[in-house]
Amino acid sequence: MLIDIIAGARPNFMKVAPIIHEIKKRQSLGSSIEFRLVHTGQHYDKKMSDDFFDQLNIPHPDVNLESGSGTQAEQTAKIMVRYEQLLMEKPCEITLVVGDVTSTMACSIAAKKLNIRVAHVEAGIRSFDLSMPEEINRMVTDSITDYFFITSETARENLLKAGVDSGKIYFVGNTMIDTLLKNRSRFQQPEVWNELNLSPKGYLVMTMHRPANVDAEHKLKEFMFKILDHSGDLSIIFPIHPRTAKVFDRIGLFHDRLHLTEPMSYLEFNYLVENAMAVITDSGGITEETTVMGIPCLTLRDNTERPETCEIGTNELIGTDPLNIPPALERLLSGNWRKGEIPALWDGKTSPRIVDVLEQI
Template sequence: MKITIVAGARPNFMKISPIIRAIENLSTSNKPISYRLIHTGQHYDPNLSDTFFEELQIPHPHKNFNIKSGSQAEQTAGIMIAFEKELVENRPDFVMVVGDVTSTMSCAIAAKKANISLIHIEAGIRSGDITMPEEINRMVTDSITDYFFTTSEIANQNLIRSGHLKENIFFVGNVMIDTLLQNINRIKKPAFWDDLNLAPKKYYLLTLHRPSNVDEAGSFIELLNDISAHAGDVPIVFPVHPRTQQILQETRNEFPNYHFVKPQGYLNFIYLLKNSNAILTDSGGITEEASILNIPCITFRNSTERPETCSLGTNMLVGNDKIKISEAFQKLKNLKWPNSKTIPLWDGMASDRIISILLKIHYA
């Protein structure tokens, strides 16, 4: 069985790591598995790409397209052209795409145009917000996928309502949590920890990168000011995504309780998350990790494609609603944040389930 695995952006790297490990562990002489790893180069900052390969012990990719920056259309076209050529030269039995980034959709389209069976890891999740580029990527990818591997029963139902066959949908759990649990004992204190006099549970961790939050300078600065006012004297550690760096450089506003740091590698970031008083974010994946680590999570979005992080985890959606933001900080300060409950199959074994199922499909 030959699988071409696609990674293009930071969330992808965390998802492919345990899958590659499962392939290496489950391949046998009777049922051999080989894989070819493709890095599209969608994320090209070393802190968002190279570091993750090293820290998560992912083999160097067999091919890196080095697509780099550009508009959505430019990235999509560049990735599709490069991946089409790759599939002609190295045709697999399956193409595996993960998550919902531009690379996911682009390579899914190229694979199906080449009549190659398509696997989507983390299929079926929906935010209901069509203004999010990721939502479009999910919908397009799932519309042409052959084998769906899901993180929740809710995702299963989303796919079934879209007309997909139950026998091609497999609820296996969450590969992001596989990576978290496999590496939790390897996390590392960032170099700036002592310089900033940080202490466990004595700071907030902030990440913001969604266009709706950071692309308009005025509303972005207003949100930072709101967070700062509620945080009071508690430091806020903010690893600055490249998307937000330019706006911060352009503003003259001063934020005395913020510590702006460079994007962090996986092991450093999880250390910061695990030891924070709370995570303040607009990310989807981080809400999953926070829920498993039982860290309070305030999410600056009005919807989520991961509703189980709200119903069973530690996630609370506040959008940019000042009242909801204030209420969330009050819960934190009054120590009334709900504890996380068990989320079904988020147990570190999702990748093994995926590869076991693919072996049965291919060698049936």
């Protein structure tokens, strides 16, 4: 059985890597499962170098569709056309997609129209915010998926409410946590650690990239003022997204406790997270990692597709009003942030559970 494993961006490779490792392990024991790793080329990232694949032991793609950038429609169309061509030349039996990027939706549609079964890892997660392109990608993908691999019981409830047959839903856990736990002992101290004389719990890590938060100069500036004014004497380490960097260049904000850096490698960034007092972010994936590492997380969003990180973990939705930041930081600095627990099956063994199902199929 040939399975196409689709990845379109760096986080996708981190999600599929443990699945590939498990398939290779089963192959050595006689399993008939074969895979083809397909990189759609949705995101070109200069950090997608040999070092990236070697650091995390991620195999290089078998195929790169080189779809490149463009509008939502342009990118979707290019991925669909090129993936369809690949399938017509050499079809697979199952297309396995992960997460919620454009590649996830586009390859699912192309496969399904050729009567190829679709498996979705991280199925069923919802923000219920249709202003997010990712939410549309999730909904469309799940509407044509055959096998749903879920990270939480909340995802199961979402799928059942949408009319999905319960027999097609498999609660397996979270492959991002497989990657995190496998590499946790290998986290690397970044150069900024010694350059700024950082110490454990003596700083905050910050990331911000969502258009609603960073595209308006006054909004971003107000966020930063509130964070700087209410974070005591903590340094703020901000590996800055290119989108955010363009706005920062225009507002010209400088502060002796604010340290902007280039985006970091996975091992370096998570070293900083694990040793931080807290993380301030508008990312979804980071809230999963902070939950497992027990690090307080302040999320600058009004909704989340990962509610378990708030209900069980260390994450809290602060919202997108800068006025919500001071009281949240006050609770953090006074030691009143809740400890949190790790969600069920976020144990580093998700990939074996997924491959068990694939072998049954």
